[in-house]
Amino acid sequence: LHNDKGEFIGRRGSNRDITQRRKAEDTLRLSEARFRALILNSSDIIRVLDHDGRITYESPSAERILGYPEGSLLGNVPWEHVHPDDLERVKHEFATVSAGTNTGIPTEFRVRKNDGTYLWVEAVGVNLLGVPGVDGFVITTRPIQQRKEAEQALHESEERLRLALEGAEIASWDWDLLTGNAVFSDNFYTMLDHKPGEFPATYDAWAALMHPDDRERVLLDLQRQIAEKRPLCEIEYRLLSNDGNWIWILGRGKISQTDAQGKATRLTGVNIDITNRRLMESEIRSLNTVLEQRVKDRTEALSRANEALEEENAQRVTAEKKLQASVDEKSMLLKEIHHRVKNNLQIIASLLNLQSRYIKDEPTLAAIRESQNRVKAMALVHEKLYRAEDISHISLEDYIKFLGTGLFQFYDARARGIQFRLDIHDVNVDINSAIPLGLIINELISNSLKYAFPEGRKGEIGITVKKEGHTLTVVFQDTGIGIPAGLDWKNTPSLGLRLVNTLVDQMNGTIELDRENGTKFVMVMHEKA
Structure with missing residues (x-):
């Protein structure tokens, strides 16, 4: 306070109770801190868009999920990164948010990440224009890639199952035991030559198509199997086809749902057309x-x-x-x-x-x-x-070996240094061939031992016999001095060689002489009948 002269004479003041205001401010600060913590640590991306749809705020989770550096997308419109196939739909949904007609229904679309790949997300927008502290559109976005992949895998699995059932001509059904309503696959109808949905998918419609002779048996058997809680219910019966013929059906089902008391409330299964099998069984x-x-x-x-x-x-x-x-x-x-x-x-x-x-x-x-x-x-x-x-039959190997050994002893050939070699394996002949062959071999061995090895000359006599069918090939060879070149051996006065020629002729054979390196006779003969 001051006097008339302007001099300070004292002070005057008042006190006001601001306890409630301070409490409100503390509460607000706490709320803001809690909200900031939620935003910073949220697994969802939270964005605020201005009146023009440009990003004015983006939560830190955007960098973690999409890979764009923090703050790099501020000022951009978010649909710049939306997949082209989803863009029109996303713009339409944003327009409904702008108009205030969107009631919080989420929208699914693909957004491009910083590495160029696309990520499935789900977004919900809220119009908060004019709201103090926000004044914009708040968009909450969360990744749903795993869910979409699971949905795609489920869809592909269901499609494979559908194609497999169609290919195998198997119909599927799902029956609510409490209401009698059912779900029939398209094959259920086409199996009976009906268009899908042509008759009601109910227990009563199914029972009405059943053959009168089967109805009571099937219904009683079905009730019994359900009551016994069989793991698999199986019944064969006939249903009336749209063309008037009776189709034999093998129905297989299992309890897929029960109530609190364990009583069956739903049955799921398949129908298989076994008409051809039943016809074959009847024919068999x-x-x-x-x-x-x-x-x-x-x-x-x-x-x-x-x-x-x-x-x-x-x-x-x-x-x-x-x-x-x-x-x-x-x-x-x-x-x-x-x-x-x-x-x-x-x-x-x-x-x-x-x-x-x-x-x-x-x-x-x-x-x-x-x-x-x-x-x-x-x-x-x-x-x-x-x-x-x-x-x-006689073994030619044993016979010629025995015969040659006797002649070698007779002419003392071993002592003279002359060897005897045989190459005959598994050759058997009858008596009609054995006697002339024995005489031929006898003459040739005797002739060689007498004339081919003069005093002091050593050497070898070898005999080879091969047989193919009824043809015999006999090769007789010695390493002696040989038959003189000027000797006509086929017309010689020697009884031995004349006898050899005669016996070869008797066996419808031929004989050739090779004078090089001693004496070599090659005889091709045929067994006598």
Whole structure:
């Protein structure tokens, strides 16, 4: 206070209670801090747009979700980053927010992230124009990418299931047991030659289409299976098709919902058209009846035939025994013949041996010894056959080996340094071929041992025999001095070579001579019939 002179004389004041105001200010600060914390830590993007739709505020979560640096989008309109396919719809929804007609219904669309990829989001807008502190449009956006991917996967799964059911001609249904209402798939109708939705999807409509002979059985069986809480209910029955035919159905369902007491309230399942299967089963039953009768008739016929066959078998067994006895008898007789022929030939050889003791003339003595070797060669065939289990064939390897060994001993060839080599494997011939082959080999070995290896010359005699079918290829080769080039070996006065040519001709064969590196005869002959 001041006096008239303007001098300070004192002070005067008043006090006002502002407790409530301070409390209100504290509450406001606390509310603002709480709101700021919620905004800063929200998983949603919160934006404020001005009257022109430009961003004036954007919560920090925008950078975390979309990847744009904080504050970089201020002043932009948000639909600059909306997917082109969603843009018109988003603009339309924003217009409804501007007009105040949007009641908070969320909008789903794709927004481009900073890395160029698109993210599915869900946005809700509120018009707060004129509201102090905001004065704009508040848009709350949250990512729903995982949900959209799950929805897409579910849609694709449902589509695959639908296509699979259609491809397999399987109809699906869902039945509310309390109301009797149902949901039938399109296949449910087309299976009965109806257009989808052509008759009501209800229990009563389904029961009305059922064959009268099946209805009572099916309904009772269905009630029983539901009451027993079967894991899977299965019933076969007939439904009337739109073309007037009866379609056999296999219905399979399971309880998909129960009440608090565990009583079934919903049944879900499929219908499968088994008409063709039932027709096939009926045809099979008819065929089985015919088949059983035919089997019965055939069994009776076979029984009669078996009786006749048993009698015939008994007669055949008796005949076979007689035949075997005859074969055994003839085999023994044939062996005895071979034995006697062998003995007779050995007697002839012995007689020739005795005769040679009284002959002093060397050419005559040599001729007798050669004849003796020929007789022994023939006797050896009969001896081999006599001792063999199979008297119809003789092993050529054993025969020639035995024959050659005897001749080598006769001419003392081992001591002279001459070797004997055979290359014959699994070659068997009958007596008609064995005797001429034995005589041919006998003559060629004898001829080589007499003339091919003069005093002191060593070497080898080799015999190779191959058989293909009924054709025999015999290669005789020695490493001796060879047949003189000027000698006409096919017309030689030598009995041995003339005999070889004659025997080869008898076997419808050919013989060739190779004079290089000793003597080599190649003979191709055919087994005698």
